[in-house]
Each structure stands twice: as C-alpha cells, then as structure tokens.
Amino acid sequence: MCRLLQPFLLLVTISILFVNCRKKQWDEYYGRPEGLEPPIYQVLQSKGNFSTLLTCIDKAGYTNILGAAGYWTFFAPTDSAFQTYFKQNNISSVNDLDQEACRKIVTYCLVYNAFKKERIGDAQTISGWVANGAFKRRTANYTGVYDGANTTGKGIKVIASNRNGLTYYVDGDNNNKYIPYFTDNFIAAKALSAGDYNYFYPGINFTGFNVVDAIVTEKDIPAENGVIHVVNKVITALPSIDQYIAGKPEYSEFRKLFDKYLIQYAMNNTVTNNYRNVTGAADTVYTKVFNPSLAFALNNENFLKQQDNDGQGNTYTLFVPTNDAFNSYKNTVLLEHYNSLDEVPIGIIYDFINAHMWQTAVWPSKFNTTFNYLGEEARFDPNANVIDKRILSNGIFYGTNKVQEANVFSSVYGKAYLDPQYSMMTSLLNQELKFTISNIKQKYTIFLISNNALTAAGFTPDPLASNTPAFQWRYKPSNGGADVVGSSALVILLRLLNLHVIPGVDLTTLSGSGVAMSYGGEFVRYQNGSLFAAGNVDANTVAVSTASKTAKNGTAHYIDRILTYSTTTIGKHIEKLGGTDTTTSKFYYFWQYLKNMTGYNTGTGEILNVAAGTFYTVFIPNNDAILAAVNDGLLPGTGTIPNKPLFNPTSTADKDKVSRFIYYHMLNKKSVATDGMESGSFETLYKTNDGDPTYITVHNATPNAMTLTDNTKVRTANIILAPSNYLSNRCVIHLIDNYLKSE
Numbered sequence: 001m002c003r004l005l006q007p008f009l010l011l012v013t014i015s016i017l018f019v020n021c022r023k024k025q026w027d028e029y030y031g032r033p034e035g036l037e038p039p040i041y042q043v044l045q046s047k048g049n050f051s052t053l054l055t056c057i058d059k060a061g062y063t064n065i066l067g068a069a070g071y072w073t074f075f076a077p078t079d080s081a082f083q084t085y086f087k088q089n090n091i092s093s094v095n096d097l098d099q100e101a102c103r104k105i106v107t108y109c110l111v112y113n114a115f116k117k118e119r120i121g122d123a124q125t126i127s128g129w130v131a132n133g134a135f136k137r138r139t140a141n142y143t144g145v146y147d148g149a150n151t152t153g154k155g156i157k158v159i160a161s162n163r164n165g166l167t168y169y170v171d172g173d174n175n176n177k178y179i180p181y182f183t184d185n186f187i188a189a190k191a192l193s194a195g196d197y198n199y200f201y202p203g204i205n206f207t208g209f210n211v212v213d214a215i216v217t218e219k220d221i222p223a224e225n226g227v228i229h230v231v232n233k234v235i236t237a238l239p240s241i242d243q244y245i246a247g248k249p250e251y252s253e254f255r256k257l258f259d260k261y262l263i264q265y266a267m268n269n270t271v272t273n274n275y276r277n278v279t280g281a282a283d284t285v286y287t288k289v290f291n292p293s294l295a296f297a298l299n300n301e302n303f304l305k306q307q308d309n310d311g312q313g314n315t316y317t318l319f320v321p322t323n324d325a326f327n328s329y330k331n332t333v334l335l336e337h338y339n340s341l342d343e344v345p346i347g348i349i350y351d352f353i354n355a356h357m358w359q360t361a362v363w364p365s366k367f368n369t370t371f372n373y374l375g376e377e378a379r380f381d382p383n384a385n386v387i388d389k390r391i392l393s394n395g396i397f398y399g400t401n402k403v404q405e406a407n408v409f410s411s412v413y414g415k416a417y418l419d420p421q422y423s424m425m426t427s428l429l430n431q432e433l434k435f436t437i438s439n440i441k442q443k444y445t446i447f448l449i450s451n452n453a454l455t456a457a458g459f460t461p462d463p464l465a466s467n468t469p470a471f472q473w474r475y476k477p478s479n480g481g482a483d484v485v486g487s488s489a490l491v492i493l494l495r496l497l498n499l500h501v502i503p504g505v506d507l508t509t510l511s512g513s514g515v516a517m518s519y520g521g522e523f524v525r526y527q528n529g530s531l532f533a534a535g536n537v538d539a540n541t542v543a544v545s546t547a548s549k550t551a552k553n554g555t556a557h558y559i560d561r562i563l564t565y566s567t568t569t570i571g572k573h574i575e576k577l578g579g580t581d582t583t584t585s586k587f588y589y590f591w592q593y594l595k596n597m598t599g600y601n602t603g604t605g606e607i608l609n610v611a612a613g614t615f616y617t618v619f620i621p622n623n624d625a626i627l628a629a630v631n632d633g634l635l636p637g638t639g640t641i642p643n644k645p646l647f648n649p650t651s652t653a654d655k656d657k658v659s660r661f662i663y664y665h666m667l668n669k670k671s672v673a674t675d676g677m678e679s680g681s682f683e684t685l686y687k688t689n690d691g692d693p694t695y696i697t698v699h700n701a702t703p704n705a706m707t708l709t710d711n712t713k714v715r716t717a718n719i720i721l722a723p724s725n726y727l728s729n730r731c732v733i734h735l736i737d738n739y740l741k742s743e
Contacts (some may be wrong), residue, residue: 040074040223041067052082053106055094060102062110072226073111073120073137075179075211077234085234107141108179108237114226117209117219121183123313132189134312136178141237142301143175145275145285150265157283159271160242160299165292171270175301177237177393178311184208192363199364199382200391211235212391238393241318242288242298248388251399253323253330254356257341258298261349262291293350295357295373301394304359316395317358317370319380321403322387329403337419348418355406361396364389372404375435379404407552412446413438415549415556424451424461428497431470431490433519437501437553444554445502445516447524447531447543449562457562459493495520499533499563504677506554510545514703515673515725521615523673523732524563525725534727535564566729570616571595571605573728582623586723586735589626590662592647593635597658609663609685616731617667617682619696619708621739622720629739635661660686664694664711664742673725673732676703686742694742710740 037043041063044050053076057063066074077085086093097105115137123133148158161168162175182197187206194206201213209216214233221228245251265286272285290297296304296316303311321329330341334352338344354373362370367378380386380400388399408414413434416422425448429437437444454460462474465485473489484492498520505516513527524533530542543559550556566573571594578591585591594600599608610616621629626645630637636646636654649655663686670682679700683693697709706719717738724734 037222037224039067039069039225040072040228043221043223043228044076049078049080050076052079052094053077056097056102057106059094059097059099060106061099062103062106066110066225068225070225071112071114073113073115074223074226074228075109075111075214075216075231075235076228077105077109077214077231078217081214081231081233104141104237105234108139108177109231109235110140111137111179112140113137116227117183117216117229120181121186124309126307130313132185135182135186136180136312136315138176138309138311139179139237141177143177143240143243145271148286148288150286151259151263156265157275157285158265158288159268159285160240160301161287161289161297162300162302163305164290164294164296164300168266168289168292168297169268169287173302175299177240177301178315179211179235179238179393180315180391181209181211182206190363192365196363196365200389212238238391240299240301240394241316241392241397244390244392244397245298245320248399250322251320253326254320257349257353258290261341261346262294262353264289264291291350293354295354295359299394303394311394315361317360317362317398318395319356319362319378319398319400319404321356321400325400325402329405333409333418337421343420345423351406351408352403355404355408362398374406374408376404376407405552407438407440408434410552411438411440412444412551412554412556415446415551416448421450421452422448424454424459425449425497425500427461428493431494433497433501436503436519440552442553443504443506445505445507446554446556447500447502447545447563448556448558449500450558453559453561457564459489465489495565496562498522499524499565505675507557508550508555509548510557515675517671517673517675517677521671522565522730523671523675523725523727525727531559531563532727533563534566534568534729537727538566538568539564566727568729569605569607569612570610570618570728570731570733571600571607573605573726573731573733574618574620575605577620577723577726577733586622586720587620589623589645589647590620592645593626593658594662596648597662598655599659610666612729614730615669615671616685617670617672618728618731618733619665619667619717619736619740620733621665621717621736625717625737625739629661634739634741660742661739664696665740667696671730671732672698672700672706674700674704674706674719674721674734676700676705684742688743696740706734708736708740711743712741715739715741 123130214231218230268287390397458476471486475484475489501519510526547558577587579585636649637643666685699707708717717736720735726733
C-alpha cells in the first residue's frame with residue numbers, strides 16, 4: 001500500500017512545486033511592481049488634507065474609478081480650498097452638496113490621460129506633440145440630456161450639438177467639457193503675458209501653472225493611475241457659451257437672434273432610445289442645432305474637430321453686445337430700411353452674428369491681430385468696451401458696450417446691402433465684389449442703381465432662366481431684339497455693374513467735372529451732379545445723382561438710371577468726332593487719314609489689329625499738328641506749296657506712313673484718362689520693322705494736366721482738355737496739341 005502511494009505522493013509534490021513556480025513567474029511578470037504608487041484615491045487619503053474632496057468623490061460615485069487602474073490627470077482642491085468655497089457659497093459643509101454638485105466638481109477636475117506640468121502645455125496632434133501649444137484638456141464632465149424648450153416655448157428634453165455645420169451630432173460623443181489652464185511655456189510661446197491671464201482673473205497671482213482661477217500649489221504627484229496637481233481653489237464645471245448667455249438677461253436681445261432665426265431642434269433617435277432605456281421615460285430627445293452658416297455652434301464643446309484634440313490648443317471666441325448697444329445699432333443700421341428683423345434678409349443676420357464670432361482664441365493683448373469669421377479684427381478697446389470677460393468651457397466670452405461694426409454694413413457695400421430697394425444690385429455685387437468693396441482699408445466710390453432703374457433698363461430676375469441661381473437673369477433689349485437670358489444676361493450685367501464701382505478713389509462730390517476709372521477698367525465722367533459712361537454718350541443720356549451717403553471706405557451716390565457701356569466700334573466714334581471739315585472739328589484730318597488707312601472698314605468702323613474687348617487709348621493730334629506732321633514728312637502730303645494732307649495716297653510707302661502714324665498714337669491694352677491716377681511708359685500698337693514694340697510715356701500725376709513724351713524722348717504733346725476724355729468702347733480718345741514720333 002505504501003509503495004503504491006509513494007509514486008502518487010511524489011506526483012502531487014511535483015505538481016504543487018510546478019504550480020507554485022508558475023504562479024511566481026506570473027506574479028513577477030503581471031503582478032503589481034514593488035514601489036508602485038497607489039491609485040489617485042488612495043494617494044489623496046494618505047495626504048491627510050483631502051477629506052472633503054474624498055467625500056465628494058464618494059458622493060459623486062467615482063471612488064472605484066479613481067481607486068483603480070486608469071490614466072488620469074486630477075486637479076485636487078485641498079480641505080482649506082473647500083472651506084473657502086463653502087463660505088463663498090453660503091454652504092455649511094460637504095453634506096450640503098448633493099450628488100450632482102459633487103459630480104460637477106469631481107468630473108471637471110478629472111482630465112483624460114496623465115500629464116505632468118512639463119507636458120501639459122504641449123498639444124497632442126495626429127502628427128505628434130506640438131510643444132507649448134495647449135491650454136485646455138478634455139475632462140470627464142459633460143451635460144447630457146437636459147430640460148429645455150423648443151422654438152415655440154414648449155418644454156422638451158434636449159441634447160447639445162457636438163459638431164459644427166451640417167453634421168451637427170455624432171453618436172458616441174458625450175460632448176465633454178474642457179478645462180482651461182495656463183502654463184508659463186504656453187504664455188511665452190503665444191507672446192502673451194501675465195496681463196492676459198489677469199484680464200480674466202484679476203487679483204490672482206500667475207505662477208506659471210494656474211488652472212482657471214486656481215493656483216497649482218503642488219504639482220506632479222505620481223499615482224498608479226495618473227498624476228495629481230494640487231490646487232488652492234475648488235473648480236466647478238464651467239458653462240459653455242450657450243449656457244452662459246442663456247443665464248444673462250443683459251444679453252437677451254442678442255440671444256433672441258439665435259432663438260428666433262438660427263436654432264432648430266432636431267429629433268435625435270439614438271439619444272432618445274438610450275434615454276428611454278435608462279430612465280424608463282417616454283420623452284423624445286431633441287438636438288439643439290445651430291444654423292450651419294454660423295462660424296460655430298455655441299453648445300459644441302469639441303471646437304472645430306478637424307482632428308481629435310484640436311480643442312487643446314484653441315477655442316472659440318464670442319463678443320456679445322449688451323441689449324442697449326445691440327438695440328441702438330439694430331435701429332439705426334440694420335433696420336434703417338426695414339420695419340422689423342422679420343423683414344431683414346437672413347444673410348444680414350448671418351453676417352451680423354458671424355462678425356461677433358471667432359474660430360480662434362482672442363486674447364486681450366491680441367484684439368488688433370486676431371480675425372473673426374468675416375476676416376476682421378476685434379474692433380473693441382479691451383478696457384473701454386469690454387464689460388464682462390470669461391473663459392468658459394468651450395470658448396472665450398466678452399460682453400461689450402458696442403457691436404462689432406462689420407465691413408459689410410459700414411462700407412459702401414452696406415448702402416446697397418441694407419436697402420431692399422437695391423437688392424438686385426446687391427445680388428450682383430455678391431457674385432464677385434462683396435468682399436472687395438466692403439474692405440474698409442481701401443477707398444471706393446459706388447453709384448447705386450435701384451431695382452427700379454435696373455428694371456427700367458430691361459433687367460429682371462428670372463428663376464426660370466437657369467437652374468444655377470447666379471444665372472437667373474433676363475434682359476429685354478430696348479431695341480426690341482430677342483431676350484438675353486441666363487449666363488449671357490449675367491455677362492452683360494456684370495460689365496454694367498463694374499461701371500458703377502470706382503476703386504481707389506472717394507468721390508465725395510460729383511460737382512465740377514472729372515473722369516474716373518471704374519472697376520472694369522472703363523471710364524466714367526461726371527459733371528455738376530450728372531455722370532455718364534460710353535453707352536450713355538451713344539444714347540445721349542446721363543444719370544443724375546439724387547443723394548449721397550458717406551461710408552467708412554468711401555461715398556455711395558444714388559443715381560436715377562444705369563450707366564451703360566458702348567458696343568460701337570472705336571472707328572465709328574472717331575468718325576463721329578471727325579466731323580465734316582476743319583471748321584467743325586479739330587479731329588477732322590486724323591479721321592480722314594484713318595478712314596482711308598489700309599485695314600480700316602468704313603462700314604463697321606473696325607480697325608485692323610484693334611480687337612474687340614481690349615482696352616485702348618487714342619491720342620489724336622489736332623488739325624494743326626497733323627499738318628505739321630505732313631510738312632515734316634511723317635504723313636503723305638500733296639507736295640506742293642502750301643503742302644496739304646494727302647488722305648488717300650496710292651504708294652505703298654505713303655500707306656505705311658499712315659498706318660505707322662495712326663498705330664503709334666494708340667496705346668495697346670491700356671486706357672488712360674486725365675484723372676491723375678496712372679503714369680508710365682505704355683506700349684503702342686506700332687511695332688518697328690524688326691518687330692520691336694514702341695512706347696509713349698504718359699505723365700499723369702495731376703488731374704486734367706496730362707502730357708506725353710514720344711519714343712524719341714524729344715517730342716512732347718499736351719492733352720487739350722475740353723474735347724478729350726471722349727469715352728468709347730473700352731477706349732478713351734484724347735485730342736493733343738502735337739504729333740508724336742515713333743523713332
């Protein structure tokens with residue numbers, strides 16, 4: 001019997017030894033290493049001055065989370081910090097804090113992932129760490145479903161948007177709040193100073209590591225499941241921008257714009273099902289959705305979410321005017337031509353709100369260099385205009401005693417944009433020129449054409465003209481021709497529109513007389529309150545200025561009819577100027593040579609080498625100057641005394657003289673007028689026998705005093721002002737007192 005037991009006992013002994021050996025190896029590999037710090041909860045217990053915080057953790061239900069494995073950063077307020085908090089909030093003890101109050105404290109101080117001070121100022125990106133690029137971290141705190149009201153005022157269950165734009169909600173994202181902190185390396189990297197911090201938290205000493213308005217008194221305490229930073233104040237969950245302004249009646253008028261025009265409540269099936277499963281209630285949950293045309297959703301805690309952690313290094317900024325400031329601007333600017341905001345085009349409301357929104361942090365010292373959603377700097381004095389400043393969970397908030405005066409309202413563009421009588425012109429300006437002429441750092445003059453004036457000229461919006469909104473136009477020519485629709489009508493309208501915008505010049509008055517280049521490169525002329533372009537010359541009409549208004553970047557003149565361009569050829573205009581003899585026209589001799597020039601079409605007025613759609617300037621020597629050119633051998637003459645012009649020579653050499661002379665007096669691809677705006681050496685239409693270009697130097701520094709120097713650098717000519725600045729088809733025609741030599 002004993003012999004039988006011996007092998008068995010030996011086998012048991014070997015098995016026990018084998019198991020013990022394996023367990024030892026397991027413990028050595030997987031067991032808790034010696035010297036490892038306890039978890040966060042136990043570390044706080046061992047410190048002895050966090051009993052109130054530990055009670056909060058217990059009541060919030062986070063004992064197991066902080067007492068077990070994980071990877072957290074915890075900002076821990078001391079018992080003395082809680083005593084100050086209780087006194088400030090008229091609370092006797094931690095027993096007066098319910099579970100939700102404790103949860104807000106614990107979860108908002110609990111940051112995902114463990115960060116020592118040396119790393120918490122760096123941003124985590126998909127491409128790696130960005131040194132000194134972070135001032136916020138995502139916390140375990142989020143709002144979840146809450147009681148709200150829809151646009152009709154009916155009570156509903158609501159969940160906040162967790163994205164901006166059309167994709168306003170993503171399942172599985174709790175929209176966690178961020179906690180802001182300020183480290184010395186971040187402040188230095190952003191060229192900020194302690195003054196930027198103290199602007200929001202006056203009286204708080206910036207130590208190089210502050211969390212909201214608390215000072216980190218002990219940093220980098222290690223724990224098994226993270227890092228603890230001790231703070232000297234209790235930090236409660238900060239509201240989002242949406243939550244903050246909802247509780248501020250002094251900003252209610254601004255907030256009403258969102259509530260009435262820019263918010264919808266969309267049923268959220270996923271959250272509804274989850275809510276019903278957890279609570280047993282039958283309520284439907286709706287997502288509070290901000291209009292996708294806005295820079296951001298005020299309730300989205302995730303910043304732009306262009307990558308997962310972009311909220312670490314940047315944040316939204318919203319400037320909100322008080323009710324008095326908003327109402328004053330609304331009544332004097334936004335409603336100058338409307339009875340109520342209900343009548344205002346929604347685009348105006350978009351622009352007004354977006355002017356107050358920044359997709360970036362606007363620090364107090366950086367107002368002038370940080371640009372909003374419309375590309376404009378913050379136009380506020382940080383000391384005189386900001387009456388309320390907060391760093392919130394998802395952005396920076398400034399309450400102000402004035403509005404952000406957006407360029408689209410304060411520029412010459414705004415004079416059309418804010419007036420429904422000019423909605424057709426506004427829609428055309430929006431195609432190409434909106435942000436050009438609303439730039440208040442550049443000068444412009446605009447001639448405003450009303451809907452009635454455009455309609456009288458044959459232009460009407462027509463949704464049936466095209467499926468493309470920009471092409472929905474119809475033009476009915478006054479001569480009874482076929483209607484022009486769609487993109488073809490738009491081409492005509494945009495050329496006309498460009499005639500009504502003068503860049504670089506503020507014509508404060510149209511009294512006196514002058515000439516100005518329009519945005520399209522064609523010139524318009526004005527005289528004693530009237531103005532005209534080349535087409536008006538053809539039709540013998542003028543537009544009359546009925547009123548003028550000053551904007552930040554120029555003057556808007558209201559005119560009673562449109563300015564039009566000419567479709568007449570340059571040759572036909574010269575024919576008109578040429579008259580019938582020298583007694584009726586100083587242009588006569590030049591015209592006579594032109595009409596007999598090789599390549600000139602007397603029927604159409606087309607000149608060889610002069611292309612339609614190209615800009616030109618024609619300098620026409622007067623009759624005396626032409627006669628001098630004849631006598632100097634530059635143009636063919638009769639050859640008898642007294643020598644007279646020979647307008648229709650027969651020899652090839654004489655024909656070449658005429659072509660060379662006329663082409664040299666025409667600038668190629670350039671229109672200049674006596675506006676004093678543009679001088680320089682400009683190429684002519686004449687090229688030498690070797691194919692080299694020739695030039696005329698235009699001296700035009702002073703209005704109405706243009707002079708010319710030819711290719712020889714010897715001969716000069718002066719503009720004879722009265723008959724000059726004749727407007728042709730993308731061309732200006734001048735009379736000059738001398739002829740010019742090409743070589």
